[in-house]
Amino acid sequence: MATIQKFSGLQYPNAKDPLLQQAWRNNNYQYATSSHQVDHDMNPGLIVQPNNEKDIIAAVQYAKQEKLAVAIASGGHQYSGACSTSGKNILVDLKKTFLDSKQDLRILGKEEVGVLVKRVIQDPQIQQEKSAKTFVYASVSWSLGSFNGFLKQNKCFVPHGQCIDVRVGGHAQTGGYGQLGRSFGLLGDHVWEIRLIDHDAEIKVVDKASDPELFHAILGGSPGNFGVITHYTMEVHRDSEYDFIGADGPRGIRAVWWYNQDTLEALLKNIAEMGDDPDTPRNYDLCVSVLSSDFPLLHLIPGLDQIMKRDHPNIFGFDGLPDWPPTIILYAQWVPLAENDRYDPKWFSDLANAGKWRLKHDEFGKDTPKRMSEMTGEWIFRNIREFDHPYEKRTYLTNSTTLVRDGWVEQVSKRVHRVISPSLKDEFLQCWVSCQIQCFGGKNSMFTRNADNGTSYSWRDSTVCCTLDCFVESSYKHVAEDL
Incomplete structure (x- = not known):
């Protein structure tokens, strides 16, 4: 299968050449390949690993031009292999795409929080309450282990699952079930804003106010079916918010x-x-x-x-x-x-x-x-x-x-x-x-x-x-x- 022009990241075609075939196999491993590589045909024609959003746009444009399907893997832990594809179609692997510790995982500043809250919330009283909260901008490429470690350093937390190598991208879309489910809900319940590249290769920022239907579909619908998500903005909890006078500690x-x-x-x-x-x-x-x-x-x-x-x-x-x-x-x-x-x-x-x-x-x-x-x-x-x-x-x-x-x-x-x-x-x-x-x-x-x-x-x-x-x-x- 042909590779994508003007794509700066790595590409692995499912080719007959032994060296290319070995490279493709090394990068085709996902959690489900042990069980569903054959019956669910987890054999993409081309695996691409974007370096940035420009690469993702190039991949989506190429797929649209060639009438190919696109599957997306942020961590590759989907149990039935749904974050893979087959035939001449393309797998976009985001494991290493957005891992800049300054740009892709950070606490939002006070002004950014104010703009976000006013855009999403109409009630002035709730605006005031939420403006005092802490928000994190996180890419889909971070593992839960890294994400949890970052929050710990900043004395914050959020509910999420137990598996250290699961990535934030697919985890939030499928809910983010974990130990804090009763006390704090799901990871996806804390998402306020979603940055994605849609099927027209356009960058979109989606929230409950700007596009409630798409927001609803992404958070609970089938992951990767509504665009290539790159980042989430999430509300997180501060340790200090659960340090009450006269109360026992956690x-x-x-x-x-x-x-x-x-x-x-x-x-x-x-x-x-x-x-x-x-x-x-x-x-x-x-x-x-x-x-x-x-x-x-x-x-x-x-x-x-x-x-x-x-x-x-x-x-x-x-x-x-x-x-x-x-x-x-x-x-x-x-x-x-x-x-x-x-x-x-x-x-x-x-x-x-x-x-x-x-x-x-x-x-x-x-x-x-x-x-x-x-x-x-x-x-x-x-x-x-x-x-x-x-x-x-x-x-x-x-x-x-x-x-x-x-x-x-x-x-x-x-x-x-x-x-x-x-x-x-x-x-x-x-x-x-x-x-x-x-x-x-x-x-x-x-x-x-x-x-x-x-x-x-x-x-x-x-x-x-x-x-x-x-x-x-x-x-x-x-x-x-x-x-």
Whole structure:
């Protein structure tokens, strides 16, 4: 396939020449290529890596002239391969395009904030309130790890997901689900302005006032279908806004157990009870993960290896590397939202002591104060991928408020247990699970309350979300599909 003229960035055609073909393959890797490169045909005719907006404009103009489709990848983590394409079409890879630390990730000045707020908001009282807030201009190319680190340096935070290498671009368009979902909503709920290059290769700046329909479509519609997004302007939270007189400081727990079905059911019961109670205060967030053996836990919980060497030396092989058994991980958080807010120590204590075989228990903010900008970094998973295998992924959402009564806890634990602890004759021996279950609901939840805020994110009435990822040897894909 021909390359694009007047394009300063790198280009990789899907060519027959062995060297060009190898370069194309090296740059065609995405999260989903392990599972969907063939069935979803993730084989673009040309991969381009723009250096700037001029390159993107050249690529869009070329595609329009040649009647080609364009796919966009900011990080390439779309699970079904939708940020790739096939045939003679073009993949625009933005991973390295906008990474200037001065231009592409910065706090807006006071005058810029004033102009933005007056353009988007008509109510004078709300204008005054929002003009005192903090806004960040961020490109789509930043990883969540880098984005989180920048906010921490500036004593700010915003809700976002746990995967360190996911990029801001696709993450915001699909919502930006994460640990702070109940207390602060989604990352996409914080977007005020979107800079993009549209199908006519024109630069546009979109907000709820200037183009509410396009704004609505981008934030919750299929990522990359409405233009090449380059930057977002987002409202962020300052640590100082959650430092109240007479209130406790933020609290958090991250605990790890050897996998045990009784422990899993005890923790899931807490999630179910929280989801069933519409009056659960907004301050609380709760998530439970279950991970099969061989999961790289050190990327999730630094320092765990030293504890394991002391207490469980038998899991270390002759090479000194650990053979991790299945585990359960708890993430729980409380944040003050008003003066005199007090956290419930019993809630944390009951969670930390919910089961047997606990390996590690980190409590944040108990002895040493911890700002929210510091707390959010504790929930980040620092490995790029869970398991190096193909996968089947399922996400289940419910708006039920009778989960405990309906036996949901037992149903979920049995399904997970089948993969975690298969019999010697079970085909699930060739499967590995990464499961994450989180409470989002209740009338006080910002995930719920942010419905109809101009975005199009779905299922805002959900009480609990369960994501079940089953990684398999390629010949056992049918087993995962039946899970």
